Amino acid sequence: MADDDGLILHLGATAGPARTVVPANLRPKGGRWKDRMAERQRLKSAVWNAQRQSKPASSARAGAGAGDRSAQQAERAAKPAATAAADAGPGTRQTPRSDAERASNRPDPRFPASRKIMSSLFTKNPEIPTLARVGDQGNRVSSNAVLDTSSFEGIGLDADMRAHMADKMAIVKPTAIQQNAVPVIIGKRLHAGPASAAAGDSDAFDVEREVSVEHDVFIQAATGSGKTLAYLLPIFHRLIRAAALATSGPPPSRSLGTFAIVLAPTRELAQQVVEAALPLSHSAGRNSSWIVPGMVIGGEKKQSEKSRLRKGIPVLACTPGRLLDHLENTQSFMVDNLRWLVLDEADRLLELGFAETLAKILALLDEKAKCKARVLGHRSIATSLELPRRRINVLCSATLRDNVRRLANESLHNPKYVSATTIHDTVDQAAAAATTDSDTEMAPEEHAGLAAGDRAGKQPHAAAASGGGDGANFSLPSQLVQRALIVPAKLRLVTLVAQLRNTFRRQPRSKVIVFLLCKDAVDFIYFLLAHGGVEPAVEDVQAYADDLFGALDDAADGTAAARPSKVPDKSGPTLREEDISLASSVVPGVDLFRLHGSMAQKQRTETFVAFSRAQGASVLFTTDVAARGLDLPNVTSIVQLDPPADTESYLHRVGRTARLGRAGEALLFLLPSESKYLDVLEAKGLRPDNESMEGVLKQMAKNSSARKATEWQLRAGEVQSMLEQFVLSSATASGLAKQAFLSSIRAYATHVSAERHIFHVRFLHFGHLAKAFALREAPTQVASGKGNNVKADGARKDRKDRREQEQAARKKPTFKRGNDISEFAVGDVGAYFGPRAKRTRDGTGPGLDSDSE
Numbered sequence: 001m002a003d004d005d006g007l008i009l010h011l012g013a014t015a016g017p018a019r020t021v022v023p024a025n026l027r028p029k030g031g032r033w034k035d036r037m038a039e040r041q042r043l044k045s046a047v048w049n050a051q052r053q054s055k056p057a058s059s060a061r062a063g064a065g066a067g068d069r070s071a072q073q074a075e076r077a078a079k080p081a082a083t084a085a086a087d088a089g090p091g092t093r094q095t096p097r098s099d100a101e102r103a104s105n106r107p108d109p110r111f112p113a114s115r116k117i118m119s120s121l122f123t124k125n126p127e128i129p130t131l132a133r134v135g136d137q138g139n140r141v142s143s144n145a146v147l148d149t150s151s152f153e154g155i156g157l158d159a160d161m162r163a164h165m166a167d168k169m170a171i172v173k174p175t176a177i178q179q180n181a182v183p184v185i186i187g188k189r190l191h192a193g194p195a196s197a198a199a200g201d202s203d204a205f206d207v208e209r210e211v212s213v214e215h216d217v218f219i220q221a222a223t224g225s226g227k228t229l230a231y232l233l234p235i236f237h238r239l240i241r242a243a244a245l246a247t248s249g250p251p252p253s254r255s256l257g258t259f260a261i262v263l264a265p266t267r268e269l270a271q272q273v274v275e276a277a278l279p280l281s282h283s284a285g286r287n288s289s290w291i292v293p294g295m296v297i298g299g300e301k302k303q304s305e306k307s308r309l310r311k312g313i314p315v316l317a318c319t320p321g322r323l324l325d326h327l328e329n330t331q332s333f334m335v336d337n338l339r340w341l342v343l344d345e346a347d348r349l350l351e352l353g354f355a356e357t358l359a360k361i362l363a364l365l366d367e368k369a370k371c372k373a374r375v376l377g378h379r380s381i382a383t384s385l386e387l388p389r390r391r392i393n394v395l396c397s398a399t400l401r402d403n404v405r406r407l408a409n410e411s412l413h414n415p416k417y418v419s420a421t422t423i424h425d426t427v428d429q430a431a432a433a434a435t436t437d438s439d440t441e442m443a444p445e446e447h448a449g450l451a452a453g454d455r456a457g458k459q460p461h462a463a464a465a466s467g468g469g470d471g472a473n474f475s476l477p478s479q480l481v482q483r484a485l486i487v488p489a490k491l492r493l494v495t496l497v498a499q500l501r502n503t504f505r506r507q508p509r510s511k512v513i514v515f516l517l518c519k520d521a522v523d524f525i526y527f528l529l530a531h532g533g534v535e536p537a538v539e540d541v542q543a544y545a546d547d548l549f550g551a552l553d554d555a556a557d558g559t560a561a562a563r564p565s566k567v568p569d570k571s572g573p574t575l576r577e578e579d580i581s582l583a584s585s586v587v588p589g590v591d592l593f594r595l596h597g598s599m600a601q602k603q604r605t606e607t608f609v610a611f612s613r614a615q616g617a618s619v620l621f622t623t624d625v626a627a628r629g630l631d632l633p634n635v636t637s638i639v640q641l642d643p644p645a646d647t648e649s650y651l652h653r654v655g656r657t658a659r660l661g662r663a664g665e666a667l668l669f670l671l672p673s674e675s676k677y678l679d680v681l682e683a684k685g686l687r688p689d690n691e692s693m694e695g696v697l698k699q700m701a702k703n704s705s706a707r708k709a710t711e712w713q714l715r716a717g718e719v720q721s722m723l724e725q726f727v728l729s730s731a732t733a734s735g736l737a738k739q740a741f742l743s744s745i746r747a748y749a750t751h752v753s754a755e756r757h758i759f760h761v762r763f764l765h766f767g768h769l770a771k772a773f774a775l776r777e778a779p780t781q782v783a784s785g786k787g788n789n790v791k792a793d794g795a796r797k798d799r800k801d802r803r804e805q806e807q808a809a810r811k812k813p814t815f816k817r818g819n820d821i822s823e824f825a826v827g828d829v830g831a832y833f834g835p836r837a838k839r840t841r842d843g844t845g846p847g848l849d850s851d852s853e
């Protein structure tokens with residue numbers, strides 16, 4: 001080792017890689033930490049190259065002791081270069097001033113540039129398949145926008161309501177689905193008086209009368225097309241009319257009980273329905289003020305729900321379990337006057353296993369309807385002809401899957417099928433039409449001009465993307481731009497950071513939702529991106545630099561070795577329930593939110609409201625709990641960091657953007673082994689275009705020179721190293737990272753069986769995947785094959801043990817636990833984490849996210 005004028009060159013006194021350290025007096029000071037880091041790296045590289053120029057690496061390693069002449073020459077040559085670079089100050093790029101520096105910038109044939117700066121992130125990754133481009137997306141006419149050529153007056157909506165909606169809600173024109181569904185649910189049609197016509201009086205045809213044509217209704221439309229108002233508007237319209245025309249008795253009041261029930265699969269959705277209904281209850285003064293919307297969704301004391309039900313909730317949004325509970329146990333819950341039952345997101349209700357609960361609810365409501373209605377002295381409204389004579393059932397679904405059709409057949413009487421472009425007399429007719437549907441395209445303006453009768457039986461596609469040979473019949477907003485990124489596991493985290501930084505650089509006020517498979521992954525990524533970019537304390541900088549540069553040196557020498565870990569700091573930041581949002585240190589200027597089913601209801605609600613109202617740059621990390629039906633305004637882009645558990649989830653996730661005619665983009669991350677998933681999506685008409693990972697990472701490197709050659713790889717390596725360093729230094733972060741890693745693997749095993757040839761745990765490389773959680777190696781539970789049963793406590797654990805015993809009794813074990821684990825072929829994940837767990841009711845993974853209710 002040489003030491004001269006403070007410049008220390010590690011020339012490898014013994015065997016092992018040469019180390020280069022920039023002396024303390026030359027280290028850049030002041031300015032931003034990242035600039036200082038970059039500058040130090042440049043200094044090191046200058047010294048290192050000068051050293052190589054003056055002495056071959058082999059002799060440098062062999063040359064021992066401070067008296068090595070070659071080393072001293074290198075030292076002398078390098079010193080001016082290092083000093084000059086240091087003088088220039090942090091972040092300044094210089095033209096070479098000395099021979100040594102010029103030499104340092106010349107490519108060394110023995111050490112190609114790529115090798116010189118390559119971090120291990122870019123080595124040994126599986127090959128990324130080349131995919132054909134799909135073509136231009138997003139230039140199509142939006143399929144879920146409001147219709148310029150239509151009006152609420154034209155579809156027969158109450159005048160007071162119309163005026164109020166225009167003034168207070170800025171809702172002036174209907175969307176295509178509202179245009180079609182509102183008249184059908186209102187159920188009243190104007191007909192020319194036949195008697196007058198028979199009399200041959202031509203003017204008599206102007207005399208029209210309303211006839212009641214009450215149908216149950218099946219609504220299917222693209223995400224973000226205004227389905228909620230499509231059923232709420234007719235309900236309010238008829239209740240307001242009934243109140244206005246009441247001629248006797250006291251004015252209508254809440255004591256009449258519940259007139260409309262909207263069943264939603266999640267609490268957030270129920271809450272959203274109430275929010276959409278609230279302004280409508282102010283739309284017609286005294287005639288509407290009694291139509292108070294409310295909800296019973298669990299998560300609060302049953303007693304307080306009971307007392308609200310006793311007061312009366314004319315329009316009630318609820319989740320199925322709670323509704324059934326109150327129907328069975330709450331005496332004061334009056335449904336005698338019930339006239340509408342809406343099953344919102346019916347496909348999701350079924351997916352979450354509510355089929356039985358729904359059957360019980362329907363049976364109980366039918367039974368109660370048979371009992372003589374208690375009118376409580378308000379005969380004038382409760383028996384008003386303005387209300388439907390029987391209960392109208394409305395079912396909303398994004399798909400026409402077989403199970404949804406079965407539910408429709410069981411719960412709807414004589415239903416009409418209504419989509420944005422079509423009205424069919426039966427749901428089966430619509431399903432048959434969907435499978436034989438030719439790709440006739442129709443602009444929204446076109447179908448707006450058609451009368452309901454003309455539309456019946458026609459099946460033009462909306463300009464929406466739609467498909468689904470299995471009868472799923474998906475539809476997506478046509479203006480949505482879908483992309484897919486094939487990213488090796490090691491680069492997933494850093495590519496996410498790059499993608500977010502690029503998004504906010506392009507559009508500083510973007511609102512992004514990042515979907516993950518399990519709640520532990522949500523907690524971890526949220527925490528990491530909040531705290532992981534914090535400047536380390538001054539005393540940590542040296543350790544960080546040694547670690548970072550050491551990794552680069554090692555990579556250059558091909559001797560990447562495990563870095564010594566720091567002892568995690570227990571006093572660092574922690575994940576606190578009460579923090580609704582956190583400022584990101586990794587993507588500066590951005591507020592981060594998280595939402596999953598295991599959060600307390602209060603936090604879920606506050607997060608939902610806060611993210612909805614967020615005006616500035618914000619990112620929400622969430623499980624599929626936020627995938628369905630949630631109307632989070634102005635979301636500009638969706639990132640699916642974990643692919644969806646099934647294709648319907650894909651549809652709903654991406655449907656959180658491009659709502660109501662607005663632009664939106666969706667990016668799907670896939671591992672190279674998962675690239676065949678694009679074929680699955682294509683078969684359903686949902687093919688995203690491919691995006692280049694390299695392009696995303698290059699954009700993160702801000703200036704053009706950094707984008708050149710492989711410097712962008714260095715930048716990616718720095719970001720990864722920064723995040724790993726944070727996880728190493730924080731007890732909370734490393735705990736969350738390990739838990740997220742394990743839970744994500746367990747959640748991975750819950751992909752639908754039809755897609756398991758693509759998403760199988762045995763295709764995962766655990767060592768590489770660890771990098772996606774900023775871990776330097778897979779958690780010991782995986783390596784030892786012991787598994788992590790934290791989530792399988794209590795009843796689940798009992799069930800699991802029983803199942804395992806039964807399985808063991810049935811067949812001989814074919815897989816030995818323990819040392820035979822290979823990084824690529826990990827065998828059946830059940831061998832490590834217990835038997836494959838079932839998806840939870842909110843579909844977010846095996847016990848990884850709690851129930852929706």
Ligand SMILES: Nc1ncnc2c1ncn2[C@@H]1O[C@H](COP(=O)(O)OP(=O)(O)OP(=O)(O)O)[C@@H](O)[C@H]1O
Binds near residue numbers: 174398
């Ligand atoms: N006619 C309209 N004019 C302006 N805004 C509207 C209109 N109809 C609905 N909206 C707004 O559009 C947004 C999306 O509506 P909604 O949530 O009902 O869509 P959706 O079809 O139910 O979507 P998803 O299938 O995702 O649940 C809401 O914010 C709603 O207030």
